[in-house]
Amino acid sequence: MIQVRLQPFTVYESALMRTTSTLIDTEDSLILIDPNWLPEEVATIRRDIELKRQGKKLYVIYTHQHYDHIIGAYAFPDATVIASKAFVETDASAQLEEIKTFYEQYYIDRPIQKPVVDIIISEDSTVDLGATPITFYLTPGHEATHMSLIVEPLRLLVCGDYGSNIEPPFIEHDAEAYLESLQKLQSAVYEHEIRWLIPGHGDLCDDRSKMIERLSAAEEYILALPEERVWSPLWPEHAFFNRVHERNRKYVEQKEHEREARQRDY
Ligand SMILES: [Zn+2]
Secondary structure, eight states, X not given: OEEEEOSSEEEEEOSSTTBEEEEEEOSSEEEEEXXXXXXXXXXXXXXXXXXXXXXXXXXXXXXXXXHHHHGGGGGOTTSEEEEEHHHHHSOOHHHHHHHHHHHHHTTOOOOOOOOOOSEEEOSSEEEEETTEEEEEEEOOSSSTTOEEEEEGGGTEEXXXXXXXXXXXXXXXXXXXXXXXXXXXXXXXXXXXXXXXXXXXXXXXXXXXXXXXXXXXXXXHHHHTTTXXXXXXXXXXXXXXXXXXXXXXXXXXXXXXXXXXXXHHHO
16 A cells, blocks of 8 residues: 655555555655565555656665565566675575465565666765765665665665664664664755655654654663663554564573673683
């Protein structure tokens, strides 16, 4: 479904995990971020692109390699693809296997592929896509290949899997890096006077203080681990998130033990 349709961009929302895909329509290009999940949903995005195409160049940006964010890659073979250096270098077989399992379980038959990247982002930098400057920030922590981006003319921040109002942090790479990425995003919100923040899962935010609220809720949650569970009122309470929390807690606890063991060895 369409979550938001404004003249310069559209946010699509999947029925699954409220995952967003963003399509930006500029004078000379179409920029699509993380097309996902279900075949009908991806087909809707593809159709909209054809309607808006008018000879424009198509770019697809992947914020990170998690399977829900790369699952739609098969539908955009004509796109110039952009992702981080870590994305290119990281083996995607586990993520592709997740897609395969998902498709098998729901009798879906679509091609499964790791996107082939044309423009590689190896550091925080601004790249012009056609006439549109996009600033990329490497934001690992949730996942090692993760990056976020700002569409400068729109002051639009596409966070990837940060800044959600509907889910707690999923620490699947590194808690320290996660905190640094949150700091980076908070600074970017102020420095670039962000007007719209789009999370990978959940609702677009157009209120700067609420953007900061979302990012700092995640920060407070991580800082309190592993002892405490500082749960934002924004995040629902249910069994799945209990399991996510338990995984986060164990992960941070494990890291602490490793650090202590290293200190003992000296
Ligand atoms: Zn993710």
